[in-house]
Amino acid sequence: MKEKLKTALLVLLVTSSLIQSYFLMYRLPGSDSIAKSATNYIKTDDMGPEERAENLIYPDRMIIHMGGNKHTIFYPHSTFYNLIFSRLQARSFDSFQRRSIQNIDINELRSQNDGIELTFASGVPVTLLERVMQIQPDALFQAEQINRIWIYNVKNESKAHALFFSTEGGVVYEAGKADLTAQDVQQHVDFGKQWTAYTSTKGSYYIPEVDIDVMEVEFEIGVYTTEQMHRSLFFDPSITRNIREKDGSEIYTDSKRSLQVRQEQKWMSYTDPAALPAGESSADTDVLAAVDFVNQHGGWNGEYRLSVVGSGEEENGVVFQQYYGAYPVLDTPQFKYGVMTLNLQQGTVSAYQRSLIYSKPGSVSKKMKKLPGGDDLKAKLKNEEIISAIVDLYPAYQPSLTKKGMQLTPVWAVKLQNGTVTVLE
Structure with missing residues (x-):
């Protein structure tokens, strides 16, 4: 009996030793196998925080059209931007129909109809937009990249319209079913009535009618x-x-x-x-x-x-x-x-x-700066030899190193037809 117990104990010890050796050779606590292929890497340092793709997908701006050729712009992370976008994310869009942009009067839509225009710069694949908005899967629509969503009202209609613009020129998709009423859109548009007024320049870019306040930051x-x-x-x-x-x-x-x-x-x-x-x-x-x-x-x-x-x-x-x-x-x-x-x-x-x-994390110094608007900004743009090539204009930060660390200086960024971005001096 004693010999059987000794044998069983010996087998148990050997087995435990083998298991322990396996973990020492092939695994680290809390990680996957370290016997990886040559195309994989080991995360060794806890440097910057991780992020989810959904938190990186959002419009670069939100243009509010208020009819009568009146507009304003909300930029990311601002109060009204966050409020409106979060509400739109809770609404569903379905039954997409392909349309030609030739059949849509964009200038009239921009100048006369109340609406919300979301722009996504060079475009976002629909399959990624589905991660942040309630867009119902559609085989044809899913193959597109979208650079603009335009939600607007039509006079005497109770339902809102929603257009999704493809990066492939001339192609627009309209949501046959949009979980938005004209009243919903109007409520969002009303947020812009007390905000800085902008004028549209040939539909390409917008100029504020007054100077705008932007924080200069050093950290x-x-x-x-x-x-x-x-x-x-x-x-x-x-x-x-x-x-x-x-x-x-x-x-x-x-x-x-x-x-x-x-x-x-x-x-x-x-x-x-x-x-x-x-x-x-x-x-x-x-x-x-x-x-x-x-x-x-x-x-x-x-x-x-x-x-x-x-x-x-x-x-x-x-x-x-x-x-x-x-x-x-x-x-x-x-x-x-x-x-x-x-x-x-x-x-x-x-x-x-x-x-x-x-x-x-720590001390940050801030002071308010004014970026020129109205006639001053128009005059600066006219002095630019590249004015005919401008396709976009927006506030941005120009970084520079200082003794304290880094300074972010507010500037007007000018995007040209060839895709380059310059600073308006």
Whole structure:
């Protein structure tokens, strides 16, 4: 009997030892297996916070049309913007019908009809919009990217109309069923009646009739270290070699991937040209893959919005625009800061660019500045040789480094027909 007990105890000890060895070799507490393929990475540092894709998808502005050629604009994170958008997110849109934009008088719609226009810059895939709005699935409609949603009233009609504009020129979808009454729309439009009045310029951009108040901000910053990004982006950092360039930048490479850090601008660029395709690719899956990648490799150093979902012959580009409060932070050749850019091949990230700067919690100094409006702004625009090429005008922040950390200066940003953005001096 004693011998049987000894044998059973010995078997139990050996089994326990084998199990413990397995966990020591292949697992870490609270993590997945560390025996990963060469295309995966280990998150080693808790750097910036993670984010959900749904929180990165929202309009870059909300234009309120009040009839009689009267307009105002609400920008992201402002009180009325948040209130109206949250209410629209609770409404359903269904039974989409494809229409030609040629059959819609946009100028009359803009100048005479009460309505709410949501703009999404270069466009958002419908499958991603479905994550933030109650859009009922529709096979034809789901293949589109939408850059504008226009909800408006028609005189003597009790139901509101809802148009979804495709990035493919000339294509518009109307929701046959929209869970909105004319009274709902009118209530939202009324929020804009006491707000800053804007005039439309050929339907391309809007000019405030008076100066607008925008906060200038200065705050302390921290910088993610090269070592942090190195550990985060390479499967085995010990096999990489370090190269110092004459311009002061550092390059880490394992002969496949490379990480370049520009110390002067506190900017990093990572490439993985040997990234293995993960399978079928689409705009929405690429965005989700890009969000996951940033979550795992650096996190989010501020407030961001999905700005660009572009398609190329071999790669898709995804750009996230950084915001401070209601306005975007500009990315300039002189100071790279305001965007995160990722390129993907069939759902796998092949390039990743971002700033290493993040804002520290603590002291923030603010003071009110005025951006010119009305005749002063019109005069400045007329002095620009590029006035005929302007397609958009909006308040933005121009970043610069200071002794304290970073300063965000309010400016008018001017977008041109070729896609470039300049600052109106």
